[in-house]
Structures are given as C-alpha cells and as structure tokens.
Amino acid sequence: MLLDQYEKDGLFFNMNFKEAAGAGLSAYRGEFILKEGEVGDAQGRRKPPSEIMKHSILLCGADKIKFASGCLDELAQLGLVIEKFKSGLAADTLAVFFVVNIGKPMLIEAEGATLAVVPMTEGLAWNELMEMTGLEKGDFKGQGSGEKVVTLYDAVKGLKLKGDKVSLADALTQTIVVKREARGPV
Numbered sequence: 001m002l003l004d005q006y007e008k009d010g011l012f013f014n015m016n017f018k019e020a021a022g023a024g025l026s027a028y029r030g031e032f033i034l035k036e037g038e039v040g041d042a043q044g045r046r047k048p049p050s051e052i053m054k055h056s057i058l059l060c061g062a063d064k065i066k067f068a069s070g071c072l073d074e075l076a077q078l079g080l081v082i083e084k085f086k087s088g089l090a091a092d093t094l095a096v097f098f099v100v101n102i103g104k105p106m107l108i109e110a111e112g113a114t115l116a117v118v119p120m121t122e123g124l125a126w127n128e129l130m131e132m133t134g135l136e137k138g139d140f141k142g143q144g145s146g147e148k149v150v151t152l153y154d155a156v157k158g159l160k161l162k163g164d165k166v167s168l169a170d171a172l173t174q175t176i177v178v179k180r181e182a183r184g185p186v
Helices: 002-008 076-087 127-131 147-155 168-172
Strands: 013-020 027-033 051-060 067-070 094-099 105-111 113-119 163-168
Touching: 002 013, 002 027, 002 051, 013 147, 027 076, 027 147, 051 076, 051 127, 051 147, 051 163, 067 076, 067 127, 076 094, 076 113, 076 168, 094 127, 094 147, 105 168, 127 147, 163 168
Parallel strands: 067 094, 094 113, 105 163
Antiparallel strands: 013 027, 027 051, 051 067, 105 113
16 A cells, blocks of 8 residues: 555654545555655664655545645745655646645646645645535544544545646746734744
8 A cells, every 4th residue: 555655654643543444445644745854863764754745635545645735834845745746646646735835726736646735824734625625523523533534535526626727837936925913822
C-alpha cells in the first residue's frame, strides 16, 4: 500500500491515525513531512522537519492517491508536495490544498493530476472541506476514522472546484504577503 511506503519512508509526523478505509483503500490524518530536518547527532537522529504539510488528509489505494488535502504556509511548498506525491498522482486524484499566501483559488496541473489550491489564512483542512461540502458532524456518526475520510472524499468529488488553470511557475508569481493577527493574553 502507498501509505505503508510513506510511513516506511518516515514521512508521517504527529500522526492522528493510519487505517484501512474499505474497498482496498487506506486513510491517514496528521502532518506530512515535506522536508526532513538536518541530522542532529552522531547516531543519525534528525532534528524536527523543516517543512511540513499541516492537517494532512490522505486516501490511497495500493499505488495511487485517491484524495489529498492539507494546509501549506506558502505556495512554494506545493513543489515539495508534488515531488513527494509524484509517483502516486493520477488523472483521477482529487487534491485540495489550503494555502496562506495566495489571494484567489487556482487549479494547477502536475504529474497528470489537477491540484486545487484555495486561499486560507486560518483554519483546518478538515473543517474547511466540511464547510465547502455542507457536511455536518452527524454525517459521520457511527463511522470509523477511515470511513470518515471516505465520506469526506465522496462529498468533495461533488464539488465544482474553481480557479484559473495555471502552471506552478505562473502560480508562484501570484503570491501575496499575508499579515496574521497575533492572539494571546493581554
């Protein structure tokens, strides 16, 4: 299974779960390592990853990605996502990534798949996808974790993802500077 290979390669970080989702599929939620940390000592242990995709959601078959989503701080990280996923991407891969430093949605062709990128400064990929599809907590009642990912995937398949079709290189010229509000005790 493709998720087993990603796990063997050490690409899972802060894993919530990885489990079977039925029909030969497996699901993962957690963070996905895009760029490993430097080797930190003589035993080869690594420092924390330097680049991650936050709030990752993956649904994979034996060798192809059916559904992928997550949050990226910068559109430039999408190049790292494509590099990590390139052997698993296919024409029927459904991918929606939420990116902080873009001002409008775009559709980016990569490795035969169309990757939707959606602007978002705060939030979780799961919650945003639930809002986009109109799903509610009750729609997942009684389901296991993997089944919930399949339910979300089926709902996202029904969306008409919007945005200009552009290459990654063109998309990178359309990034914006985002200022986040600091929160905390006063």
